[in-house]
Structures are given as C-alpha cells and as structure tokens.
Amino acid sequence: MSTPPESPNPRPAFVVPDWVWLDPLDVRERMLALTYRVARRMGRSRHASARLCRRVFSPPATMDVWDVSDPAVDGPLAPRFGRRLRARLVTEVRAQWGRRHRDGLEGALREAVLLDELALLPPRQRFALWATTLQGRSVAEIAAHTGWTPAQIARLVRSALTTLTIRTRY
Secondary structure (H helix, E strand, O other): OOOOOOOOOOOOOOOOOHHHOOOOOOHHHHHHHHHHHHHHHOOOOHHHHHHHHHHHOOHHHHOOOOOOOOHHHOOOOHHHHHHHHHHHHHHHHHHHHOOOOHHHHHHHHHHHHHHHHHHHOOHHHHHHHHHHHHOOOOHHHHHHHHOOOHHHHHHHHHHHHHHHHHHOOO
C-alpha cells in the first residue's frame, strides 16, 4: 500500500497568537499603547516615544482629560468611555505633532485606532477576523478547527468588519 504524496506547500497548523483570546487592557494602558504605537510608526526611537507618552499624559497639563477614575471605566460602558478618551488622545497627539509630521501622522493614527478597536472586539469575532484576513484560512478550515458552522463564521467576520468600519472613524 502506498502513501499519498505530500503537498509541496502544506499549510501550517493553527498557531493562534495570544492577543486573539486575551481581554483588552484597561483604558489607560490602551491609550499609552496607542500613543507609543503612533510614535514608533512615525520613526521615533523607543526613548522619544516614551517621552511623547510622558508629555501627553503629564499630570499638570491634562489631569482632568485623562482622569480614569470615572465609574464608567470598569462597567459595561467602558468601551464607550475608552473611545471618548481615545478621541481626546488623537486630538492631543495631533496638537503635539501635527505641525511637523503632517504626512505620516494621519496614517499612523488610523493604524493605531484600528488596532485599538480590534482589541475591543469580542474574542470570537477577533479570532474569525484574524483567521480569515491575516491567516488567509478558508471558512471550512476555521469550522474544522473551532467546531463553528460556516454561517456562524461568516456572521462573526461580517460583524467584526462592520464594527471596525463604524468605530474607526475619528
């Protein structure tokens, strides 16, 4: 009995990164990560990026803006509170860097907002979107791996894309 020939390019097994299933960070950590990500995308060193984060979040200038002691931070309204805070942060970063780095800043902000909103998606939507778009997996492969039906996967991907499209406008 002969064995079937192996395909020339076998697909690697599902290796799911940790961020797909993790809960999102708290609001302050998300805002710091967003600021740092924008600075690094703009070509700043790690030190300059950290300096921008300190400048944007410095207590004397912006204590009332970045106050995360609001009760909504921990409740069901936390994503909405985080989005309002993110809008303020985008405005602040534009004010800090807008005059000098006008060209690349908008692209960096768009990318950072998209990644922040991706982190806020429910884990199943995040996984379905990651598997179909970033990994290029078919619905059948995802269904075999997760046990979800093709209709569930399509609905999860569609919901994730709709949410990202609506929520990433700033």
